[in-house]
Amino acid sequence: MQNLIKLGLVSFLTLLLLTMCANANTPPDNTNKKSIKIALLLDTSNSMDGLIEQAKSQLWTIVNELAKASCDGAKPELQIALYEYGNNWLNPYEGYIRQVVFLTNDLDLVSQKLFELKTNGGDEFCGQVIKASLDQLDWNNSRDDLKMIFVAGNEPFTQGSVDFRDACYRAKNAGIVVNTIFCGDFNEGINTSWKQGAEITGGEYMSINQDCKTVYISSPYDDRIAKLNQKLNSTYISYGTLGRQKKQNQEMQDANAGSISEVNAVKRAVSKASHVYKNETWDLVDAADKEDFKIDKINEDELPAEMKKMNDQEKIKYIDTKKKERGQIQKEIIELNKKREEFVAKQQSETAKENVLDDVMLKAIKAQAIAKNLKFE
DSSP states (O other): HHHHHHHHHHHHHHHHHHHHHHHHTOOOOTOOOOEEEEEEEEEEEEHHHHHHHHHHHHHHHHHHHHEEEETTTOOOOOOEEEESOTTTTGGGGGTTTTEEEEEOOHHHHHHHHHHHOOOOOOOOHHHHHHHHHHHHOOSSSSSSSEEEEEEEEEEEEEEEOOOHHHHHHHHHHHOEEEEEEESSSSSHHHEEEEHHHHHTOOEEEEEETTTOOOOOOOOOOOHHHHHHHHHHHHTBOOOOOHHHHHHHHHHHHHHHHHHOOHHHHHHHHHHSSSTTTOTTTHHHHHHSSSTTTGGGSSSSSSSSSSGOOOOHHHHHHHHHHHHHHHHHHHHHHHHHHHHHHHHHHHHSSSSSOOHHHHHHHHHHHHHHHHGGOEEEE
């Protein structure tokens, strides 16, 4: 009996030791990586052309600031969703609400859909669009993520069959902060319950002049960054039908940014040099960074012409060459942008300016990021 007990004890200790060794060699779990999730709910009724223009022109400013966030040295992932509401072209049975983009890290898609928005008169139901974003988006249950809704418009917050208070309390219980942006006079927004909606979740109430034009300041570094952006585009290796479409959209969003201003195009280039601009679904360089990536799983007919005759080793070498080239270009863009930001800061007027979309959003984001231990460079 004693021999059996000793044998059992030795077996148990051996199993315990093997388990400890296995755990020691297990790579860290990255599934709990912190994320910043933002749902932008925009009123697209007739009077909101200025709001949409601000969203289009300031997207990359917002992205660039969010790219500076970190938590204990780790960079969070960024996902953005987009809704429109209050537009007569939308389905009245769904409350004149449309999910334009689900929560995604595809920033080109977000830009594309912003540029496609058109305004038209309608009924604006803030409570209902908040509820829709809670119902439809994949917020996940992590309390570590920074999860925010920004709803912008200019009609009373109380309109519609869904009580905004119910929607906001539900958001609060899910760890989602609702921030409200009234397009008009600050006190009018308070009187029409926009502030109350934000207060329920501990969010920010803000007002903006939606018709205020974005002011851009050029710098001596802009031309070089623009040229580097063209080189950066050449490092993308698109694959499959999706790849060809996405590569075309990348170039289209470069053009859209440039249609606003040359400085806006520069800001987009800076975003593309940051960690938040990832395209693993269509670019082999980004895809190769994934743990489960295998080049032999990519069909030959999905590859670009220059890779079709390569063997697997040559393909991997080609991807690695493009990756190194991209890294060097991104590094130079980031270094130039630091100088650009210093130059612009000196040029900006010290006089007070009107609130605009990116200013109020970034103020709210940075204030609420503190609770999630996020810091901005």
